[in-house]
Amino acid sequence: MKRSPGPGRPARASCKRTASDPLVVQKDGIFRDVHMVLIPGGGILEKQLQIWCRKVTALGGSCRTLSSGPTTADVIDVATHIAAATTARLEQRMEKVELVGRAARAVAVSFKWLEECLASAAQVPVDNFLLREVGWYEHDKEGPTGSEQPGTAGGACPAPLMEHVTAKAASPGYEPLPLPTSGLSLPLNNSLSLDDSTNCPALSHPSPSNDRVQREGTACGVRAGSDGSDDEAGPCVRDALQARGARGGSREERLQEWMRTEVALRRQGRPREEGAETQDGCEASQYPEVDDESTLEGAEGDIPLDLNEHITRHLRELKDIYEALGDEWRALTYRRAVGVLERLSFRIASAEQLAGVMGVGQQVRDKVKEILGTGRLAKLDSLQSDAKLRVLRLFSSVFGVGAKTALELYSRGHRSLADLRGDPSLSRQAQLGLRYYEEIGAKMSRDDVARIHALVQAQAESICPGVSCEVTGSYRRGRIMCGDVDFLVTHPDGKSHRGLLARLHQRLTAIGFLMADLRSFDDDDQGGGALCQTYLGMCRLPGTDDHRRIDIKVYSAAVYACALVHFTGNEVFNRKVRFFALQTGFKLSEYGLFPVTKIGKRKFVDKTSLPCATERDVFAHLGLEYLEPHERNW
DNA sequence: CGGCTGTACTG
DNA sequence: CAGTAC
DNA sequence: GCCG
Numbered sequence: 001m002k003r004s005p006g007p008g009r010p011a012r013a014s015c016k017r018t019a020s021d022p023l024v025v026q027k028d029g030i031f032r033d034v035h036m037v038l039i040p041g042g043g044i045l046e047k048q049l050q051i052w053c054r055k056v057t058a059l060g061g062s063c064r065t066l067s068s069g070p071t072t073a074d075v076i077d078v079a080t081h082i083a084a085a086t087t088a089r090l091e092q093r094m095e096k097v098e099l100v101g102r103a104a105r106a107v108a109v110s111f112k113w114l115e116e117c118l119a120s121a122a123q124v125p126v127d128n129f130l131l132r133e134v135g136w137y138e139h140d141k142e143g144p145t146g147s148e149q150p151g152t153a154g155g156a157c158p159a160p161l162m163e164h165v166t167a168k169a170a171s172p173g174y175e176p177l178p179l180p181t182s183g184l185s186l187p188l189n190n191s192l193s194l195d196d197s198t199n200c201p202a203l204s205h206p207s208p209s210n211d212r213v214q215r216e217g218t219a220c221g222v223r224a225g226s227d228g229s230d231d232e233a234g235p236c237v238r239d240a241l242q243a244r245g246a247r248g249g250s251r252e253e254r255l256q257e258w259m260r261t262e263v264a265l266r267r268q269g270r271p272r273e274e275g276a277e278t279q280d281g282c283e284a285s286q287y288p289e290v291d292d293e294s295t296l297e298g299a300e301g302d303i304p305l306d307l308n309e310h311i312t313r314h315l316r317e318l319k320d321i322y323e324a325l326g327d328e329w330r331a332l333t334y335r336r337a338v339g340v341l342e343r344l345s346f347r348i349a350s351a352e353q354l355a356g357v358m359g360v361g362q363q364v365r366d367k368v369k370e371i372l373g374t375g376r377l378a379k380l381d382s383l384q385s386d387a388k389l390r391v392l393r394l395f396s397s398v399f400g401v402g403a404k405t406a407l408e409l410y411s412r413g414h415r416s417l418a419d420l421r422g423d424p425s426l427s428r429q430a431q432l433g434l435r436y437y438e439e440i441g442a443k444m445s446r447d448d449v450a451r452i453h454a455l456v457q458a459q460a461e462s463i464c465p466g467v468s469c470e471v472t473g474s475y476r477r478g479r480i481m482c483g484d485v486d487f488l489v490t491h492p493d494g495k496s497h498r499g500l501l502a503r504l505h506q507r508l509t510a511i512g513f514l515m516a517d518l519r520s521f522d523d524d525d526q527g528g529g530a531l532c533q534t535y536l537g538m539c540r541l542p543g544t545d546d547h548r549r550i551d552i553k554v555y556s557a558a559v560y561a562c563a564l565v566h567f568t569g570n571e572v573f574n575r576k577v578r579f580f581a582l583q584t585g586f587k588l589s590e591y592g593l594f595p596v597t598k599i600g601k602r603k604f605v606d607k608t609s610l611p612c613a614t615e616r617d618v619f620a621h622l623g624l625e626y627l628e629p630h631e632r633n634w
Numbered sequence: 635c636g637g638c639t640g641t642a643c644t645g
Numbered sequence: 646c647a648g649t650a651c
Numbered sequence: 652g653c654c655g
Contacts, residue, residue: 333652361653402649578639589640
């Protein structure tokens with residue numbers, strides 16, 4: 001884990017130590033005379049707001065968050081900058097706090113402005129970061145980017161909040177809540193126009209431009225067009241970009257943008273990277289608090305609040321039911337719908353707002369409508385009260401028992417787990433699944449995982465010096481509780497991993513650590529090119545008599561990076577990345593990233609992977625910004 | 635109407 | 646190959 | 652169930 005560098009640590013010039021040291025206040029820092037107000041929400045953690053607050057203060061400004069508690073209006077009166085994640089957040093909050101008309105001198109900016117300032121240790125122009133009222137598009141639109149949006153691009157641009165608010169108040173149809181409808185339909189063309197400025201050649205590596213201002217926007221994966229002010233023209237980028245009808249580019253371009261936006265969503269709060277400099281801890285010195293606190297303890301909290309939990313919980317339940325029934329595609333649909341809805345920036349007020357939202361079709365919309373109207377879902381009620389279904393769900397929660405087997409067991413007359421115990425028709429896996437039922441369902445702390453890691457690593461090392469033994473899965477993604485331990489083992493020399501799993505398995509069993517094998521592996525010495533071996537089993541939780549799920553995979557160093565991406569997951573992330581890869585001419589698996597050539601209807605997959613020595617290479621080849629493991633909790 | 639990530643073990 | 650799991 |  002990266003920690004803050006010591007005070008004497010050398011840093012890049014723009015990596016001013018003081019920027020991250022709240023104790024030292026620079027009276028004439030870059031935020032001198034800045035009085036900032038931060039609006040919470042939009043997926044930004046409270047913790048992050050506090051971090052920013054400290055930094056602004058340290059750099060000579062003043063800063064308050066508009067979090068819970070009484071808002072002192074005078075704070076607003078003197079504010080020079082009001083920062084929010086999105087225009088929607090800003091409007092929502094300003095409305096609630098009855099600040100209409102008070103923030104006369106303030107400029108409304110995106111948090112990205114703040115990030116840019118901190119990153120470049122200078123107050124960058126606000127022009128490219130202004131949050132503006134949706135209805136403002138009429139005037140300054142156009143100007144086919146011929147103008148390279150210099151500082152004061154549009155005279156009307158630096159929108160004092162006053163005007164902004166006034167315009168809103170004058171609008172008769174204005175609603176307190178963030179007008180998602182208009183947001184989804186109206187500004188699409190503006191916010192989504194994937195015009196010329198979308199410069200992301202598929203395979204080119206993002207040019208490590210040092211021009212911070214020009215870089216703007218890519219932080220959110222979207223380049224606003226000529227009106228370049230902000231990519232949150234509508235209520236929120238993340239809403240708009242999920243709408244279909246993002247015309248203005250080829251299918252491929254839209255896909256690229258779509259994926260980049262998905263990626264950008266998880267990068268909120270993290271600045272865009274710069275070349276290879278992240279190695280020397282510069283990044284850590286800029287954002288030490290994020291590294292130290294958010295990554296782990298706050299990992300679960302990294303998930304933005306689900307404003308529509310009252311809806312998604314019903315749909316999630318449907319997803320579980322269809323999974324248990326073996327209707328995987330319907331289940332997939334619900335999972336996708338939930339994934340989209342839980343990240344909406346607004347609370348759904350009417351199902352119509354979902355028109356055009358990708359992944360939510362008519363039938364799901366109908367269900368949303370029903371939930372909004374009645375608070376219930378008749379279909380779900382009937383499914384849930386179905387006794388048979390409940391048994392099927394119970395059975396398929398046993399490791400090794402899926403939908404088919406569950407049905408089979410039911411038809412044999414079984415109704416409870418106890419009934420299953422004696423059934424000799426159960427596969428060996430399922431019998432073990434039953435024996436360890438509770439323990440498999442239990443989670444463990446990161447400490448537990450760390451203990452297991454230490455134990456396994458020590459054994460592996462003693463068998464095969466120099467071995468690399470990493471825990472992937474949810475642990476690597478920073479989750480607080482883990483359902484299993486997922487090892488990825490390799491040896492840097494590219495060959496010593498061969499036969500290692502057998503020896504490791506033998507050793508770990510001998511010392512009484514591995515307690516049961518849920519799935520074994522090819523034990524032949526694989527003189528061939530065997531790239532991997534996988535073991536699934538149960539292990540003893542050190543110091544206890546409890547058991548937990550453990551997976552050990554041994555992969556050759558040649559494919560390690562892709563394997564690491566694969567096993568770090570999560571599953572949703574894997575699906576999206578692989579789908580994206582496929583659409584853009586690659587096939588991604590744990591064995592590599594293979595170019596795919598389409599000739600007519602036929603696809604030819606290269607036999608040799610693009611070279612991927614690190615996870616970063618995988619992202620780079622795909623033209624995606626790198627995501628830290630904890631940002632892959634999709 | 636076909637695809638929806640891509641792969642490996644079990645029986 | 647079907648079923649299950651990662 | 653959704654999408655092209």
